[in-house]
Amino acid sequence: MMRTLYAGVSGLKNHQVRMDVIGNNISNVNTNGFKSERVNFQDMISQLMSGASEPRDNVGGVNPKQVGLGSMVASVDKLMHQGALQTTSKNTDLAISGEGFFVLADGSKKFYTRNGNFDVDKEGWLVNPANGMRLQGWNATKSSDGKPNVNTAADTENLKVPLFQKEPAKETSFVRFKSNLNSSVQAIPAGVSDADRVKMIMDADPAKRRGHITSMNVFDDQGVEHTLKVFMWKSDTNKWTASVAMQGAEQLSVDVTGSNGQNTEVAGNTRLTLGFSPDGRLTSVSDGADMRNQDNLNAKVSFRLAGNPAVKNIELRLGEAGQVDGITQFSSAFTTKAVEQDGYTMGYMEAFEINDTGMITGVYSNGARNILGQVALANFTNPEGLTKSGQNNFVESINSGNAIIGTSGIQGLGGINAGFLEMSNVDLADQFTDMIVTQRGFQANSRSITTADQMLQELLGLKR
Missing domain, CATH: 2.60.98.20 (Flagellar hook protein FlgE)
Known part of the structure; x- marks a missing residue:
């Protein structure tokens, strides 16, 4: 009966963990880029009462006798499947359709996110407005012939959009x-x-x-x-x-x-x-x-x-x-x-746009259009192995693998959709169903504890 008490307690604790995860999923049902989680249980070690015996000439074999000592949490899995895309019509809102993560930087620290809610700060940096982390990619540089070029083989850097920057006049060739x-x-x-x-x-x-x-x-x-x-x-x-x-x-x-x-x-x-x-x-x-x-x-x-x-x-x-x-x-x-x-007069950059490869193009008052940079994406051998760090961000873990940096459409990385945000992939119908199952599991474990307690009371009553 003491085993029943401890098994029931382990069940209560595990179902509480499951309920915590469900509650977290539901609370983030409207969090952009949020990835839901699920809890898996496994049985705990079992006490061996008698071992197995092999068949003999006159009798068959006997199976081992074991009594389980309860359950434990086996894993808390991240469900990394695609969330629905919601249109926002804001050109700095980005959503990934397919695999990959946006790369953010806080100094030398790198973070990875599916939340593409970005904005331009007063210095022109593309940032997450919630925490100021800067979006990573490659800024364009001008080659010897004056044409902008993006070197995606170089290390990533903070992306900058130089709004209202002057574009010098270009003579017609x-x-x-x-x-x-x-x-x-x-x-x-x-x-x-x-x-x-x-x-x-x-x-x-x-x-x-x-x-x-x-x-x-x-x-x-x-x-x-x-x-x-x-x-x-x-x-x-x-x-x-x-x-x-x-x-x-x-x-x-x-x-x-x-x-x-x-x-x-x-x-x-x-x-x-x-x-x-x-x-x-x-x-x-x-x-x-x-x-x-x-x-x-x-x-x-x-x-x-x-x-x-x-x-x-x-x-x-x-x-x-x-x-x-x-x-x-x-x-x-x-x-x-x-x-x-191909010529034009001097102009100012008045707007910019981002295409499905993450290429950022500046639009100037003189009609010119110049490449400004390109958004980088990252992927991992085991994305489920990433560690959540809060603020919709993930960081590498020893089981996620190193970040594979590339551009949209390359090495299995998904496409980028400007003017969209990825919604949470939490399915409320699944969460409410799991909540009912979890509640019943918690309730059943509490009943096993109360029943074991009643049996102990009956045992103590034998003395009278």
Whole structure:
């Protein structure tokens, strides 16, 4: 009977632990990124009353006689399955869909969390606003060509978003064309004066128009805007002439590097000849001295600006030979259009966004978009082996394995969803069911104790 008392006490203690875990789960039902836990029991050591015996010639074997001495907690398991994602529309709220943890730092100490509730502090650091721990990743650095680059092979560092930082002006290095020249128009004879040619190109009646003008605003290295114009007119069957002009430019010229590698610059030349196949595909470009008829058909515009003796260059990207990705010649309306150039004036970073790989991109007032950095994720061989440290954080333990740091989508790491938070994975229906089972288990153990007590009372009553 004394064994019953102690077995019942162990049952009460174990069910109390289970109830503690259930209560903790329920209290964190609305805690972002919380991972629920469960308690597993196992029997305690058993007292051997008699051992087993093997079969003999005249009798069979006898099993051992053992009396259990109660139960004990076997484990408290973390349930690391995915929680539902809740939309917040806040760009610094991040949720992981799949495996992995965000990495936070408090000085040299590293913490890991599924809670992606982040914000930007006054110095631009991405932090957990509850405790100030800084989100880890890789900040972008500029390479020798001025383009931002993220080195994910380096050690992680505190991520910074430099809101309202200046972005210096960038001079235009290329202009890309996506256009069509109407093959149905009549050619303009070579002897027509420049003034008459411009009238024919700009005729108010579209039916009489024999060419088109396209213009694109380009920028110098100080961000000053200049208008680059290209006059195009039909000069012969499947041939068009393009004349380049630029506001404020001096010593303007245009030349082509031929397919043979030759580059004979003709000072003051501002015209190009575009050749087309009968089916309307661009096949060649020539500056009168050199011709290019394969691969990318580009031309270089060279010029100087007042007050700056340096020669500036802009590449005209007209298309690929034999393709329809650039300038074409079909019997359709003129759509001569320069669709892209890479220059801009000085601007300030006004906003930023984070994509599903954790890449942070700054959006500037001048229309520029630059990579600022990338969010790091961590995973472990045994995530259930992590130790909870409070504030929705985990730390490594000797059984979790070392952190495997990487980017979203690599080495089994999940995707990052900006504007979402991961909700707790606590299932209230399961918790309330477990609560009933735990209550009944606790109640049954208390009954075994009271029953054993009554039996002891009966034993003591034998003396009377």
